Amino acid sequence: MADKLAFELVSPDRLLLSVEADAVAMPGMEGDFGVLPGHAPVISALRAGVIEVEGGGDGPDRVFIAGGFAEVAADRLTVLAEDAIPVADMDRADLEQRVQDAREDLEDAEDDEQRRLAEGKLALLQEMLAAVR
């Protein structure tokens, strides 16, 4: 059994990250879970949250994703995420401003469709803000 986990983070645009890690923690749809080398094969949906990579070398160790999918198999972990931003690159003040904007959008929403969109955006931004803290 390998003592490292081959971790890949893929977005539709490109392969964002490909490192050997000791452990990776992910926000699963049905609860957070961690993956160590030798984990049983799993395919899981992920919700918005932070992926934490331990012992990942030069790569960022905390990455925010806006949801996605994880596939664990044979000491390999592949995460498909549509939006992925390293937490270190996020700016708190900017996020707070955006949360504020999103709240205003929600108040200004005129129909259910707009309200639903605004709520989704606000929830996502609040998750991001929580990640920075």
Next chain:
Amino acid sequence: MPSLKDLRTRIASVTSTQKITKAMQMVAAAKLRRAQEAAEQSRPYAQRMERMIVSVAGNLPSLDAAPPLVVGSGKDDVHLLVVVTAERGLCGAFNTNILRAVRAKIGELRDAGKEVKLYCVGRKGYDSLRRDMESLIVEYVTLREVRNITFAEARPIAEKISAMFEAGEFDVCTMYYNAFKSVISQVVTEQQLVPVKLPDDGEEADETAPDLGGAIYEYEPEEEELLGVLVPRNLSVQAYRALLESAAAEQAARMTSMDNATRNAGEMIDKLTLNYNRTRQAMITTELIEIVSGAEAL
């Protein structure tokens, strides 16, 4: 015979046309490289996504429980055709090929008594289809202002398709786009999006598939639910891939056709120059004869 001045003007105008086509060819070549790169970088995601879907769908106890996007609505009365074309012309038969395929399909579907709806992506296709099939067009997106295609452009297209399907506006959705095969060849591709066509087992083994050593995946949440999240996501990925392929193919087609245009212009300049010189020499000869015969007459 055209006068010398006429010939000179024509040579000048062909030369400036050649300059333009030459420049367009070089611009297309530069853009092609970028578009090709983008298309290649999007591949890992699409590959892995497909692998997951196949794995999850293969483990479903029965297809009855699968979301409708996978199994379809059980009918095939209304067809939605997504037509991906370029925003600009001057790229050879790029748009014509797509439109010809789409028109043939529309004819076929109508003969079979089906209803057809069109979703145009790209101005060229819209402009052309609008002329004779305006009533069929339900949606039109232009990507004119978009310089680099990102996932954000593909998502709304996919969301719109899912929304229309959920509202029962169509039963089968097929996408038409030019796939980038090589710089000199673009292939009109017909891809069924809804219901999802699952690749058959045994079809070209995916070399990235991990060896599980006999273990089976656990799914979280349950298969049906997971598939319900995966499939709409896959729709955006497919749309994204089509946009990228089409963009790369468009630049390739433009590059080739502009190369041809430049060569044609070159040939034309040569011909005109020859003609010009002949005319000029003929004039000189005539003048000489006039002088000589004038001198002899004295």
